Amino acid sequence: MSRLVSLLLPVLLLLVSQAIATLFPESNQSAPKAALQACNQLAVSLGSPILQTSGNSYEKAATNAWNLENGQYQPTCIVFPTTSKHVQIAMKAIYAAKSHYAVQAGSHSAMKGWNTVQDGVLIIFSNMREATYDPVKDSITLGPGVHWHDAVTALEPFGVAPVGGRVGDVGTGLLLGGGLSWLSPSQGYATDNFKELDVVLVNGDLVTATATNQFSDLFRALKGGGDRFGIVTRYELYPVHTGTKDEKNWFGGMLLAGKYQPIVIQFNSSAEALLNATARYVREIDDPKAVLLSTFSNARTGDSLAPLYLMVLFYNGVNLPEEIFGDFLSIPAMSSTLGPMSYFDVSETLGLGNDRGYVQRFGASALVGDEETYLEAFDHWMNFTQAFQGDFNITTLAFTPVPNSQIQAGRAKGGNIINAPHGGFAAVQLAEQFNAGLNRIPPQVLEGLDLLFEQIPPSPGLPLYLSECDPRQKVFESYGDYELLKQIYAKYDPEKFNVKHTQGPVGL
Ligand SMILES: Cc1cc2nc3c(=O)[nH]c(=O)nc-3n(C[C@H](O)[C@H](O)[C@H](O)COP(=O)(O)OP(=O)(O)OC[C@H]3O[C@@H](n4cnc5c(N)ncnc54)[C@H](O)[C@@H]3O)c2cc1C
The missing domain is CATH 3.30.465.10 (Uridine Diphospho-n-acetylenolpyruvylglucosamine Reductase; domain 3)
Known part of the structure; x- marks a missing residue:
């Protein structure tokens, strides 16, 4: 009997939801009703375990998002497709019911609501990992x-x-x-x-x-x-x-600077030297074998934040050429991991980044300019950091050089819709990880971020980076296409x- 009920239940739910749908024209359907209609349909067409509305796999997946804000949503149902056909079936039901929905792959979007949904269908790709x-x-x-x-x-x-x-x-x-x-x-x-x-x-x-x-x-x-x-x-x-792993055809690693001192050191000399080195690198280096990631963080140590600067340098060759990386190498580092590496080693340098349980926020800019431009950006970011230091676990200002070689390589493969006018600029990432226990961003910090975006605008004509933007930034409008x-x-x-x-x- 109970088996009969469990077989018939999805069909009954579907009939009920269809009856409801005829009472409420689609345009008037509320989000929960539309989601229920889609989920009930999918309970019939996909069934468990592809479709889940509760239970362990539902809970684990719904709360797994890297940004804690996104782990607090409760989708009406979650689809775990194993084939494109499952995604087609899900999308047809979502479209027919006019339901809200979201898609999640690696779960690392920092943007609130971009990889999950309340009163909607969530499609999670955790079973399609080829x-x-x-x-x-x-x-x-x-x-x-x-x-x-x-x-x-x-x-x-x-x-x-x-x-x-x-x-x-x-x-x-x-x-x-x-x-x-x-x-x-x-x-x-x-x-x-x-x-x-x-x-x-x-x-x-x-x-x-x-x-x-x-x-x-x-x-x-x-x-x-x-x-x-x-x-x-x-x-x-x-x-x-x-x-392969055995082919050590790269050289490089990480340089760490900063002393984990209290944030009262607002602008220490190693930051200035590293910013100058970064500005010159972005402006002058156009070697496809050279790679740099220049990051400035303030990380919580007890009651205060302390500076931690991490430079990641690689060269697809046997050493770090002096004429490319000399400025960085001449700055005293707290520790260094430089040495011969395979690409596999390179890919493991920054680890997994799979820390969960924190509210996260990203923001983007893009800069071309002289040393002063970088120092000013740093100064604004430090002022922002100090203003809200009690809220942060870590704040970061990171520069990824986008050389001309990158833009040319993309164009040679047909180009992309970002269509940056030229290389020789830095993609700037502003990232905040909030203190454990905080589950939403205080409104005054959001206002502070607005000011920070005004203070560090993208240089004219340069694109913002979609995957690391603030949800309020007009990224598409910054695209060449x-x-x-x-x-x-x-x-x-x-x-x-x-x-x-x-x-x-x-x-x-
Ligand atoms: C710790 C960390 C390190 C990072 N490092 C880098 C880096 O080195 N380089 C870099 O470029 N970026 C980096 N990022 C930014 C990263 O590119 C974005 O966060 C990206 O969106 C993450 O993709 P995901 O699949 O993990 O996230 P998800 O949150 O699952 O997906 C991101 C977005 O893409 C959509 N989406 C995912 N899959 C599909 C699909 N198959 N079809 C349609 N839409 C889909 C989702 O709906 C969501 O809006 C980093 C982010 C973090 C948190």
Whole structure:
């Protein structure tokens, strides 16, 4: 009897929700009702374990988001697809019910609501984690749920790597926002390395997009345009022949500066020297083998914050050439890990970054300029940090050089929708991790961030980085191909279903 009930229950729920749907015209349906309708439909068409509404796997997945703010949502149901077909079925039900929804891959979006949903359907790719290499096609294929460390580990024996993230636990959502990789100076943004994409469109149709087929416009939009255009269920990528673990064909590592002293040292000399070195590097170095990440943090030690500056330097060669890295190497470091490395070692340098349980916030800028420009940005960031120091566990100001070689490499592979006018600038990331125990960002800190964005605006014509922006920043408007992006969006989602039913970047 109980088995009969459990078999019939989804059907009954569906009939009830359909009856409700006829009473309420779709446009008047509230979000919870629309979500329930979609979830009830999916309970029938997908069933458990693909569809979950409660229980261990539901709870674990709903609370797993890297940004604690996103771990506090309770989706009406979660779909755990194992095939593109499951995603099609889910999207058709979501579209028919006009339900809110969200998609989650590696879960590392810092943007509130971008990878989860309240009163809606959440699609989580944790069961689609393929990472394979086809030597005949010379292609890497990734499932959308794979994390970068797992992808690099699976592909290393073949001597290849994807142009992916610098931190291991991050996922493939990085590709859709652009993607800044250790391999970017020679290979372009991560997204420049798309070969073929399987995409489930907003109406549930599955298409394969390439640079030359009838979906070439969609293909271009997905190279930096984020998640509004469809759900990618398979990434085929150009590989980079980086070598295996045994091939120590890189040199580099980390330099740490700073003394973990109280924040009263507002502007110490090592910060100034490192900022000057960073400014000169960004302006002058255009060597595809050279890689830099320059980060300035203030990290909690007891009741106060203390400076910690981390420079990550690599060269795809046998040493760090003096003419490229000399400025950095001449600054006394607290500790250093420099030495010969394989690309696999390079990819492990920053670890997994899988700390959970903190509210997180990102913000973006993009700078070209002289030393003064960098010192001013640092000064504004320090003032912001001091103003709200009681709220932060860690605050960071990071510079990733985007050299001309990166922009040229991307253009040689067909270009992307970001279409930066030139290289020779720094992608600037502002990141805050709030104190443990805080589960929302105090409004005064958000106001402080607004001021900080005004104080460190992007240099004219330069694009903001979507994957590391503040949700209120107008990233698309900063793109070289913004008009084209809007046209492509209008073609693939004429009803603006995704703008109305998912949270994400503004401006489409
Ligand atoms: C610790 C840390 C380190 C980072 N390091 C780097 C770095 O080195 N380089 C860099 O470029 N960025 C970096 N980032 C930023 C990173 O690119 C973004 O956070 C990115 O969005 C994470 O992707 P994800 O799959 O982990 O996250 P998710 O939150 O799962 O996804 C991010 C966004 O993409 C959407 N999405 C995901 N998969 C799909 C899909 N298949 N189809 C459609 N939409 C999809 C989601 O809905 C969400 O809006 C880092 C972030 C963190 C937190």
